Amino acid sequence: MLTILFDGFAYGMVLFVLACGLSVTLGLMNFINLAHGAFAMAGGYLTVVLMNRFGVSFFLCIPAGFLVSALLGGILERTLYARLYAKSHLDQVLFSIGLVFMSISAIDFFMGAQQQLITLPPSLRGRVDFMGVNFGVYRLFVIAICLVLAVALQLILTRTRFGSQLRAAVDDARVARGLGINVSLIFTFTFAFGSGLAGLGGVLGAEILGMDPTFPLKFMIYFLVVISVGGTTTLTGPLLASILLGIADVAGKYYVPTVGSFIIYTIMVVVLILRPQGLFGRANAR
Amino acid sequence: MSTLLSYFKSDTSTATGTLLAPARWRALEILFWLFALSLFWLAPSKVLLLNEIAILALFVLSLDLILGYAGIVSLGHGAFFGLGAYVAGLLGKHGFTDPVAGLLVAGAIAGLLGFVTSFLVLRGSDLTKLMVTLGVALILRELANKFSSITGGADGLTGVMMGPVLGMFEFDIFGKVAYAYSLAVLFILFYVARRLVNSPFGLLLRAIKGNSLRTGAMGVPTNQRLVTIYTIAAVYAGIAGALLAQTSQFVSLDVLDFHRSADAMLVLVLGGSGQLWGAIIGSIIFKIMYDWLAAITPQYWQFWLGLVLVAVVLFGKGGVLGFFESGREWIAARFKKAGAQ
Numbered sequence: 001m002l003t004i005l006f007d008g009f010a011y012g013m014v015l016f017v018l019a020c021g022l023s024v025t026l027g028l029m030n031f032i033n034l035a036h037g038a039f040a041m042a043g044g045y046l047t048v049v050l051m052n053r054f055g056v057s058f059f060l061c062i063p064a065g066f067l068v069s070a071l072l073g074g075i076l077e078r079t080l081y082a083r084l085y086a087k088s089h090l091d092q093v094l095f096s097i098g099l100v101f102m103s104i105s106a107i108d109f110f111m112g113a114q115q116q117l118i119t120l121p122p123s124l125r126g127r128v129d130f131m132g133v134n135f136g137v138y139r140l141f142v143i144a145i146c147l148v149l150a151v152a153l154q155l156i157l158t159r160t161r162f163g164s165q166l167r168a169a170v171d172d173a174r175v176a177r178g179l180g181i182n183v184s185l186i187f188t189f190t191f192a193f194g195s196g197l198a199g200l201g202g203v204l205g206a207e208i209l210g211m212d213p214t215f216p217l218k219f220m221i222y223f224l225v226v227i228s229v230g231g232t233t234t235l236t237g238p239l240l241a242s243i244l245l246g247i248a249d250v251a252g253k254y255y256v257p258t259v260g261s262f263i264i265y266t267i268m269v270v271v272l273i274l275r276p277q278g279l280f281g282r283a284n285a286r
Numbered sequence: 287m288s289t290l291l292s293y294f295k296s297d298t299s300t301a302t303g304t305l306l307a308p309a310r311w312r313a314l315e316i317l318f319w320l321f322a323l324s325l326f327w328l329a330p331s332k333v334l335l336l337n338e339i340a341i342l343a344l345f346v347l348s349l350d351l352i353l354g355y356a357g358i359v360s361l362g363h364g365a366f367f368g369l370g371a372y373v374a375g376l377l378g379k380h381g382f383t384d385p386v387a388g389l390l391v392a393g394a395i396a397g398l399l400g401f402v403t404s405f406l407v408l409r410g411s412d413l414t415k416l417m418v419t420l421g422v423a424l425i426l427r428e429l430a431n432k433f434s435s436i437t438g439g440a441d442g443l444t445g446v447m448m449g450p451v452l453g454m455f456e457f458d459i460f461g462k463v464a465y466a467y468s469l470a471v472l473f474i475l476f477y478v479a480r481r482l483v484n485s486p487f488g489l490l491l492r493a494i495k496g497n498s499l500r501t502g503a504m505g506v507p508t509n510q511r512l513v514t515i516y517t518i519a520a521v522y523a524g525i526a527g528a529l530l531a532q533t534s535q536f537v538s539l540d541v542l543d544f545h546r547s548a549d550a551m552l553v554l555v556l557g558g559s560g561q562l563w564g565a566i567i568g569s570i571i572f573k574i575m576y577d578w579l580a581a582i583t584p585q586y587w588q589f590w591l592g593l594v595l596v597a598v599v600l601f602g603k604g605g606v607l608g609f610f611e612s613g614r615e616w617i618a619a620r621f622k623k624a625g626a627q
Contacts, residue, residue, distance in 0.1 A: 026413070089416075093359070094598070097552075097595060098595030102588075102593060105586045105587075221424065262425065268421050
């Protein structure tokens with residue numbers, strides 16, 4: 001029972017890292033980016049290639065996954081995404097679905113359709129027994145990283161100069177520009193950062209979630225559930241939502257496997273009907 | 287209001303004339319339908335593909351009604367398509383084999399689901415609508431998967447029997463009757479949709495899409511109108527799904543897949559949304575492109591599909607129809623200039 005709770009918690013934390021980048025681009029920049037999972041996949045596959053082909057240590061892959069995905073996101077933002085901020089949501093959806101399709105085929109072409117496996121370093125394997133409950137070391141590690149990230153993100157957004165500039169740019173890009181804030185640069189940075197977080201989630205999740213070419217499509221729904229249930233006004237909302245989702249998913253698959261993902265979708269629809277701004281979102285928010 | 291096909295002159299000097307102009311049938315439109323009919327004799331080896339095009343066109347037409355005309359974004363329109371397909375398939379399997387009656391029942395049940403779920407898409411932002419529609423489609427797919435004793439689950443629904451259309455035309459293995467049947471249904475429903483979007487109701491929908499707050503202030507019950515069109519679109523999609531089930535005599539979980547809804551959106555944007563012909567032209571291009579790409583790169587055709595999608599969003603305004611339209615305007619402007627000199 002507690003083990004399931006713990007595994008679900010770890011699963012939820014990975015979902016949070018994957019989704020919080022989306023929460024920034026979608027919630028703050030108001031851009032519906034369904035291709036977020038593609039950046040996560042980039043991080044995940046980078047890990048697979050680095051570890052299995054070149055024997056790079058897993059600990060090095062974590063920053064590498066972040067940096068490469070962030071770079072990829074930054075380049076794409078400058079070349080493609082920046083043209084779409086002013087377009088309708090429908091255009092954004094279509095554009096990002098197009099990117100998802102392309103990334104799926106590209107990965108399939110270069111890496112094959114099979115699921116990729118990574119071998120964790122020995123120091124992260126194994127389990128610890130604590131008060132009769134079995135904790136996986138890797139999952140503890142993931143939870144620790146995610147918690148640190150969550151706190152750091154919240155501080156960056158609320159306490160730093162960059163955070164307030166970002167919020168200003170989002171609230172009113174024209175006025176922010178008039179005040180001398182380089183809005184497009186800030187957007188590029190934010191987008192790259194969000195993509196980097198997705199890549200980091202991909203690295204951490206490669207072992208827990210599994211990596212195959214359909215990853216962006218399969219988990220797109222999970223990200224969107226986290227964002228829409230958690231609301232996009234705060235980071236706490238998505239954090240709680242992803243933990244809930246992780247536990248519900250793991251417990252659901254364990255106890256009532258026949259019902260499957262049915263519960264999650266139903267909960268999502270019900271939450272959205274009752275509270276369109278999300279469970280933890282404030283009303284009147286963008 | 288002018289479209290690609292405005293060949294017949296109409297009086298646009300008055301407001302009524304301008305409003306009525308798009309409702310007029312144009313020579314090219316009539317030619318198109320005659321051509322579609324003649325393909326029955328001209329290209330008998332391609333009727334299977336043509337049948338698929340007709341079904342896809344009907345499905346995309348239904349999405350156009352809500353997305354192009356009423357401005358409701360949906361990522362789960364495939365739900366109605368799949369429901370219609372399963373209803374028609376199950377009817378056929380359990381001895382109720384009249385195709386036309388099956389079509390009507392499937393349309394009615396899909397419409398019922400559309401009516402019930404339409405209240406969910408009235409609220410919230412675009413994102414909420416996308417999520418709710420996607421969620422409904424996912425729930426339906428999950429249900430079809432779990433109740434495998436009824437739907438056949440992942441193996442698909444086999445043993446669908448179909449009687450002759452109107453008691454006269456038996457389905458053949460070459461798909462000739464299937465194509466004629468689908469084309470007839472598409473034509474009738476296209477005609478109805480054409481009347482619908484050019485009626486005051488259709489104009490109101492466009493007003494709601496433009497600014498729902500202002501339209502509401504004019505005394506239009508906007509929510510009621512949106513519910514109506516969403517239900518009608520669901521009926522259309524259900525009938526399209528039923529056509530697929532009846533003509534292929536097989537239903538699989540594939541009909542409820544996410545890619546159906548995404549493809550429909552792509553086709554609509556490719557052809558040009560907000561114009562009924564966009565759905566048909568988009569379907570023709572999409573299916574032929576798909577056929578061609580799948581023959582060259584069976585495994586990676588999705589890549590090119592994605593590329594087209596990205597390109598259409600970045601460079602194309604209004605899809606193929608919009609492209610022709612701006613081309614026509616450009617030529618007209620050139621001629622005007624030449625005449626003035």
